[in-house]
């Protein structure tokens with residue numbers, strides 16, 4: 448794709464000061480012709496879906512190191528420990544009883560295995576406490592089918608967070624009821640399947656996602672008084688702890704090399720699609736920004752790190768590993784960011800309950816004001832790789848993006864290269880480049896939160912509730928994650 452006419456249009460929209468300084472040159476380069484889409488096509492179509500622990504994920508690490516090397520960006524793989532291996536090898540299910548057919552299913556990450564496990568199929572409503580009360584003893588040793596509200600791009604990210612919240616309540620109820628297995632209706636129509644990890648009862652029960660049409664048919668039959676059963680086989684590759692690696696690209700600062708400005712996106716994905724929106728796009732974006740900084744010969748005052756995380760989808764393990772490895776240097780981290788909402792327009796940044804970041808971000812985005820408007824939102828959010836930086840008190844950001852087509856393709860077979868908004872990805876790269884350059888060169892810095900300030904943030908916001916939904920609360924409460932007391 449050529450961007451020349453498009454670039455001119457965008458440059459004319461930008462509030463470029465009279466003198467083209469470094470940030471304007473960088474922004475202009477991001478909007479010009481670059482290999483960003485070639486990189487993204489290669490990562491998604493050739494490396495493919497890249498679950499941490501899989502050969503494809505190891506290939507993705509090599510791919511990223513090679514891309515940085517081609518761009519003359521210094522880069523290294525930094526190992527970290529993953530707690531458990533989980534991949535689906537094969538899954539099949541058959542409905543029997545009054546009617547017989549073969550529904551489409553996938554296993555939820557961290558589900559237990561099953562070997563032709565046959566049990567009655569029970570209508571679990573929407574999986575509320577009242578639904579399990581109604582089922583009573585009938586839930587025990589049954590496959591319990593739970594209906595899910597439709598997730599589409601109208602409901603967007605709000606619907607996606609609601610699905611996580613609902614599941615966080617349902618999974619423990621099913622475990623307590625002693626079900627043979629839990630069968631979630633897919634939230635997406637047209638037989639679309641996706642992986643939503645079991646973050647709430649990991650490794651403790653069998654959980655399937657069934658195609659929405661199959662699940663609705665089964666639900667209608669059960670409600671019409673028909674008797675159905677389900678036989679399912681879930682074959683897995685599972686194992687204990689192992690080593691994975693993040694890829695860290697680095698451009699050393701010329702004045703304050705010990706001070707770090709860290710921009711991150713996760714390299715891993717799920718395996719049904721090829722991880723284009725989540726999160727190959729933003730990996731390609733960071734590599735491209737590093738490439739253009741080097742190509743233009745720009746020298747930042749602080750060191751810029753481009754962090755391509757692994758283990759994100761299974762519990763934010765790569766960024767946690769980084770925080771543990773670099774704990775002694777966290778005072779020197781001026782900021783740590785995460786971009787992880789596909790290619791929707793960047794509309795501002797979540798500043799994580801650190802109001803001191805807002806004026807800095809406002810100022811750094813001024814050179815790309817024509818690509819806005821931008822509005823910073825100062826709330827803490829859980830769900831991506833800023834998390835451990837937030838618990839460590841390090842100034843952290845998440846790119847806030849328009850919902851676009853993120854939710855409907857989330858973790859699904861359909862998250863492929865064709866879903867990427869190519870023009871918006873270029874604009875987001877320009878926005879992110881301006882922000883990086885601001886953080887890397889400004890005299891000012893936001894202060895790191897103390898342990899007491901982090902605790903206050905947890906207590907005064909819904910941060911704790913969000914951590915529970917994502918299965919992260921125990922790690923904080925039991926002191927495995929978070930800043931030590933001074």
Ligand SMILES: [Zn+2]
Nearest residue numbers: 713725726787
């Ligand atoms: Zn993601």
